[in-house]
Amino acid sequence: MFNTRSNEFKAALLAAGFTGDLVLPGDADYASSLVRFAKNSQKNAALVAFVKSAEDVSRIIKYVNDDTAANSTxxxxxxxxxxxxxxxGDSSTEGIVIDLSRHLNTVRVDPDAKLGYAGGGANWAAVDKEAIAHGLATVGGTVTIVTANGSILTANESSHPDLYWGIRGGGCNFGCVTEFVYKLHPQLNSVFAGPLVFPPPLLSAVTSALHEWRTNSSEDEGVIFGITTRGPMGGPALVVNVFYNGDEAEGRKRSAKFYELGPVVSGASMMPYENLNGIHNQAIPYGENCHLNGFTRGTRGVTPEMSETMFKHLMETASAPGPCATDTVAPKMTMLWEFYHLGKVASVAPDATAFRMRIRHSLSAILINWKPETPEASADALERVRTFKRVAEATVKETFEGGNKGENDTGYGNNETANSKTADGARALYAGNYPRLQEIKRTYDPHLMFKSWYPIRPLNAEAQSQKGLHCEVRIIHDRESLQLRLHLVG
Structure with missing residues (x-):
């Protein structure tokens, strides 16, 4: 629909002083500009704008606002x-894509001030590489953000503190971040980490070892445990990714229960810290068809009986016939259990930031990859993930007599994608923090320019909705460039 206006968009932005690269359908780099981690989420944009500055982002937003005023329908x-x-599909559209990845992807570090400056298009691989060169790593800081009226703001604890509160968990709802400034802390240059692979018959033994490891592990350790229909050797497999923030001898000692079971692949070793966040990249490559979903398991772990039930259903779900399967290749399905020590996360009050889930929680992620490139295949793959998720959640609930979900366990939005396009999903995700987020939304984005991921309804829009008025929802923003999940980092 909007492709007929591509040249019009380009001319208007150049006239407004746009300094970056504008790519249209038919240009040599148009196809590559549409590529995403999940191939099924790609859309044919009318224009891809590779911005060079916050001012370029502001020019686009102001142009769209002016165009909306003239063409409100x-x-x-x-x-x-x-x-x-x-x-x-949150970073794809048939309209205009503001792309930060080409020019706003650099990272610089001030080692004396222990600050890291990352462009909005940088990923964690770039941040980790620059920070660890100075023996540092990061968890949070300040942002430069372009809001819905085109204003360029700095948000931190002293400047626009309400906005700063909102973006720490509020996702894409308040604008486009062109620079992150992170507080850095000391970190060892090398850590012990990597995969231990086991055959499926050892599932009960592996989950028993996992329970014993959890009981005795320290805050310097972590594990991601996965069951997959297609592992490193081509068939079903169990993968235990171990981590120890220290030397190899102690790391092997901490993981001894797993080694005693005789892994068929022992891939754990000392590695540069900056490689840690990309440890799953080979197993989950960029540019394939992919759906992700997941859920929170409270503070409980995983029992042998639970893992056996989930493994059986995972194999059955993946092997069923359907549009996302071919005559020779079934879709690949994987379930991951993440076990981190989240004492620092839980030490923050649930209303201190928009991110409310301040508990010692355990996350599960469900992924599917498939080959056929049709809408029917994508829909089939998504339904398989949702079907398996229902089974997995029911198994957890049955195992732990209702689970261990408390008042502040509202779920982790990046994994729980089923409701990520609706205001009801946002209200459930943010729970007691939602009214304050509505007030911030009213201040910085009253007309819902940014609304593709858990869209927050401004306070006035919510009141109108309750009176029977309805607003159209479109997908228009993306928040994933700095998503700190071990298995999703470029």
Whole structure:
């Protein structure tokens, strides 16, 4: 629909002083500009704008606002592309893509001030590489953000503190971040990490070892445990990715229960810290068809009986006939259990930031990869993930007599994608923090320019909705460029 206006968009932005690269359908780099981590989430944009500055972003937003004022029934959809890791299409559109990945992807570090400056298109691989060169790593800081009226703001604890509160968990709802400034802390240059692979008959033994490891592990350790229909050797497999923030001898000692079971692949070793966040990249490559979903298991672990039930259903779900399967290749399905020590996360009050899930929780992620490139195949793959998720959640609930979900366990939005496009999903995700987020939304984005991921309804829009008025929802933003999940980092 909007492709007929591509040249018009380009001419208007150049006239406004746009300094980056504008790519249209038919240009040599158009096809490559659409590529995303999940191939099924790609869309044919009318224009891809590789911005060079916050001012370029502001020019696009102001142009869209002006165009909307003149054509209120035909609003140009706009999304922001950071790292391109969304599996639900949040960084793709048939309108205008604000792409940060080409020019706003650099990272610089001030080692004396212990600050890291990352462009909005940088991913964690770039951040980790620059920070660890100075023996540092990061968890949080300050942002430069372009809001819905085109204003360029700095948000931190002293400047626009309400906005700073909102973006720490509020996702894409308040604008386009062109620079992150991170507080850095000391970190060892090398750590012990990697995969231990086991055959499926050892599933009960592996989960028993996992339980014993959890009981005795320290805050310097972590494990991601996965069951997959297609592992490193081509068939079903169990993968235990171990981590120890220290030397190899002690790391092997901490993981001894797993080694005693005789892994068929022992891939754990000392590695540069900056490689840690990309440890799953080979197993989950960029550019394939992919859907991601997941759920929170509270503070409980995984029992042998639970893992046996889930493994059986995972194999059955993946092997069923359907559009996302071919005559020779079934879709690949994987379930991951993440076990981290989250004492620091839990030490923050649930209303201190928009991110409310301040508990010692355990996350599970469900992924599917498939080959056929049709809408029917994508829909089939998504339904398989949702079907398996229902079984997995029911198994957890049955095992732990209702689970261990408390008041502040509202779920982890990046994994729970089923409701990520709706205001009801946002209300459930943010729970007690939602009213304050509505007030911030009213201040910085009253007309819902940014609304592709758990869209927050401004306070006035919510009141109108309750009176029977309805607003159209379009996908227009992307928040995934700096998504700190071990298995999704470029």
């Amino acid at each position: 035909d609003k140009i959809p706009v999304v922001v592309r950071g790292g391109g890791h969304s599996t639900s």
